Amino acid sequence: MGLEERVREERGRAGRRGVHRGRRVRGWRRGLLAAVIVAAVVVPLSAAARPxxxxxxxxxxxxxxxxxxxxxxxxxxxxxxxxxxxxxxxxxxxxxxxxxxxxxxxxxFLTFDGRGSGRAAEVFGDLAHADRVAVLVPGSDTSLDTYDRFRATAVHLRDELNRQARASGDIDTGSGPRTAVVAWLGYETPGTVSTTVLTPDRAEQAAPHLREFVRQLHALTGGDTRLSLLCHSYGTVVCARAAGDPAVTDLALVGSPGTGADTAAGLHTRARVWAARGSDDWVGEVPHVEADLFGTTVGFGTDPVSPAFGAHVFAAGDGGHSDYFAPGSVSLTNLARIVLGETSEVTRA
The missing domain is CATH 4.10.860 (DNA Excision Repair, Uvrb; Chain A)
Structure with missing residues (x-):
């Protein structure tokens, strides 16, 4: 066999390998989607056993x-x-x-309710005098019993805001923005292994409460306050339904399975919409689809970090699903810049 024939043969083999790999990937995604659909229709809820x-x-x-x-x-x-x-x-x-x-x-705490899975809204910083306020909205499996993990994200963000202020000299001169962080556990989050995490039902129940909380917070802090919603995982589905309030100036979606909207414009918000996903986040492997099954909507549609969605996509490094607020991480640095209004300093993906 001559050189040209060997080259053509090798190209043919490579092409066949690529086709097989593509089929395996598509088959894997179809299998995952099937599992998602079966879970939504068949798998019993995981949470309800606790008295x-x-x-x-x-x-x-x-x-x-x-x-x-x-x-x-x-x-x-x-x-x-x-x-x-x-x-x-x-x-x-x-x-x-x-x-x-x-x-x-x-x-x-601005709010506290110890009944059931619990509700709370904890403040970090001087809320009365803040002109930059970040509200953190958690995802699945967050309750009073697991609250410390969620609280840690607020503490890390508050520390990063202070670090950036010190680096710029704003703390010493008093010339920089005054910031506060609020950890908002204002809804019954779904279990990670449950039917509820696959549907927008909990988000639709939560959204009116978040909208009301944002309105009260804006009234408390004054009309000139810049208010950011920083939303993680299933919390992005909640925020997508509450972001239309004009008090919200920035909306950041991290580790999002989708929002239920096809595009950022479909969120009907005047806020600047941001999105990020770490390279090791398993949510990237979840099919970004939305389907109606037996009267129930399953899935959340367009991937917020895709060009089709139209968000401002920022870098989140190589972290996993729970690493967006990890101290020293690229994602935390960028989230703090968004809260501070330093949008030109946000590193893009």
Whole structure:
């Protein structure tokens, strides 16, 4: 066989290998999609087995203002302390410990509800005087029992905001923006292994509460405050349905399975829409589809980091699904820049 014939033969083999690989990948994706659909229709819910945990009703508070913040924080700490006592009497030591930690005098909660999976909105920074506020919205498997993991993301963001301010000299001169971070656990998140995580139902229930929270926060901080929603995983589905409020200036979607909208314009928001995904995030392998099955919508459609969606895609490094707020990470650096309004400094993917 001559040289030209050997080259043609090798090209043919390479082409056949590529076809086989393509078929394997498409087959794998079809298999994953089938599993998603089966799970949505057949797999039972994972959460419902735990008995209801007793706790007092939320503290009765009037309209929260900058002048009444300290009273609000104190009332919610007292409520958390009572919730801890009730959970302990019920024999749930895990929840009792979580509630007791939230009753610490150093903690500041705008809202707290210890009933069921729990609700909370914790403040980091001087909210009354902030002109940059970031609201973090979590994804699946977040409750009062797992709250410390979510809280850590808020602490890391607050630390990064301070680090960038120190680096620019803003803290020393007092000339930079004043920032605050709010960790908003304001809805019953779905379980990661459950039917609810595959549908928008929980997001549709949560969105009115997030919209109302944003409105109250904007009124509390004043009309000139820049308010960013930083949303993770299933939380991006929630934020997509609440971002239309004009108070929201930036919307960041990280580790998103999709939003239910075909494009960023379909979110009907005036906010600048950002999106990122780490190279090791398993969400990238989830089929970005949306289908109606037996009256239930399954999946969330267009990938927010795809060109077709039209978001401002920023770099997130090589992190996994839980690494977007890891200290020192590319994604955390960029998220802080978005909150600070330093959009020209955000590194693009």
């Amino acid at each position: 209801e945990i007793p706790a007092p009703a939320p503290a009765s508070l009037g309209r929260v203002t900058a002048a009444t913040l300290d009273e609000t924080y104190a009332a919610n700490r007292a409520n958390a302390a009572e919730a801890s006592r009730m959970a302990d009497a019920h024999g749930d030591r895990e929840r009792a410990a979580a509630d007791r930690a939230m009753a610490d005098p150093a903690r500041r």
